[in-house]
Amino acid sequence: MKYLFCVLCSLLTVFPCIAQTSNAETKAQINKIKKSSSYLYGEATLASTEDAIKLANEILKEEIDTWIQEKKKLRESNNVVVKNISKISQQMTLPRGNMYRAFVYVKKSDIIPSDNVTVISSENAPSYSHTEISVDKAAPKSELTSTQEAVLKTILQLTEFNQLKDCLTSLKREGKIRDYEKYSSLAQPASYYLIVYNRQGAIEAVLAPGTDTRTNLKTKGSDSIDNYKGRGAIGFKF
Secondary structure (H helix, E strand, O other): OEEEEEEOOOOOOOOOOOOOOOHHHHHHHHHHHHHOOOEEEEEEEEOOHHHHHHHHHHHHHHHHHHHHHHOHHHHOOOEEEEOOHHHHOOOOOEEEOOEEEEEEEEEHHHEEEOOOOOOOOOOOOOEEEEEOOOOOOOOOOOOOOHHHHHHHHHHHOOOEHHHHHHHHHHHHHOOOOOEEEEHHHOOOHHHOEEEEEOOOOEEEEEEOOOOOOEEEOOOOOEEOHHHOOOOEEEEEEO
């Protein structure tokens, strides 16, 4: 079953705070939204505003994808529309010394099934294709080449989310990996290595391909993506 997520306004679009809003008011607004069961949100605290916003949006998209999978009406719909993003997804930054906090959110009631929707292509309105696949067995293990082992060694040395794009882009350009994508956009997550990062942008784990049980390449022990709720992830494969 494929799902087309038609985002009428890009989640990556940033809407600045009203200048008159104080930090105290912003904090109060964030806390109110987080305590409410009516919203999905993503937040991140990083050294630059741009990186914090980017990571917060990545986390929000993961939360939206998870919400859709949990709701039968949304999961079984051919199309799911996230509407009114321009009104309900905001970027809010708060200085924490040299750190900046970004918070983006969307109201759950504005994530709706729509089987009769016309998708108009736009640079600010991307669409994402998802496939739901049930796999009972772990993905088969394969022997790694020396090049692949070197790639894993390089990735394991990364510590921050903002290092990922340049590294993975270079590896793909050099033909050392075939593909990389956000976890929510992976058609078959079980066949991908997963780089898991938290809301502060720190890489917490690198998980080998698998379903319920994966090998954590940092600890060499057994692990699962289920142990990382609220985090974001990038998948890559050889």
